[in-house]
Amino acid sequence: MNGKFAGQCAVVTGASRGIGLGIARRLVTDGARVRVTARRQEALDEAVAALGGPWNAIAVAGKADDVEHQAETIERTVDAFGRVDMLVNNAGINPAYGPMIKMDLDAARKIFEVNALAALS
Numbered sequence: 001m002n003g004k005f006a007g008q009c010a011v012v013t014g015a016s017r018g019i020g021l022g023i024a025r026r027l028v029t030d031g032a033r034v035r036v037t038a039r040r041q042e043a044l045d046e047a048v049a050a051l052g053g054p055w056n057a058i059a060v061a062g063k064a065d066d067v068e069h070q071a072e073t074i075e076r077t078v079d080a081f082g083r084v085d086m087l088v089n090n091a092g093i094n095p096a097y098g099p100m101i102k103m104d105l106d107a108a109r110k111i112f113e114v115n116a117l118a119a120l121s
Contacts (some may be wrong), residue, residue, distance in 0.1 A: 003031025008022075009081040011035045011073060013064050013089030016043035021050070023088050026054045032086070035077040039063060064091035065110075065118040089119040 010027045014020040016038035024034045024047070034057045036047050044059035051057035058080055062069030078083050092115045096107040 003029065005086075006031035008032045008085040009034070009077060009083050010086035010088060011037065011077055012088040012090055013037045013086075016040060016047045016059075020088070020090040021047050023090060024051055024057065027086070028052060033057065033081050035060065035073060035081070035084075037062060037064070037073055038091070051052055063114075064089075065113045069116070076118075093119065 005027055008031070010024075010032050012020050012024045012027070012034055015024045015034070015036035020036070020038070024036050027034050028051050033055075034051065036044055036051070036059045036083065038044055038047075038059075039061060041059070041061040044061055046057050048054065048057045058077075060069075060073050060076055062073070064070075074084060093111060095116055096103045100108075
């Protein structure tokens with residue numbers, strides 16, 4: 001396949017729809033193969049089909065802040081594609097709306113774990 005990312009492999013989190021799927025689509029267009037992750041397998045299956053099927057994209061469902069899911073994602077990507085060249089930490093949540101002073105502390109912790117710390121694991 002031709003393109004500036006030909007022969008490369010990317011992992012894109014939060015890629016079953018929206019920005020993550022758009023990023024994955026662009027990477028595939030530019031020659032990369034992608035592993036897409038998100039929480040729901042059904043949505044990921046639809047994303048893989050939209051990306052051209054298992055030659056271009058494969059999926060694994062799980063939560064971005066789950067360390068075991070992170071390790072499984074990288075391991076299964078290397079098993080399938082032989083490498084990981086790029087990681088796009090797109091997954092993010094926002095389960096709380098309103099003034100921060102009124103935010104539940106557990107919700108704030110979860111937001112920080114998924115949106116900031118998961119990318120460091």
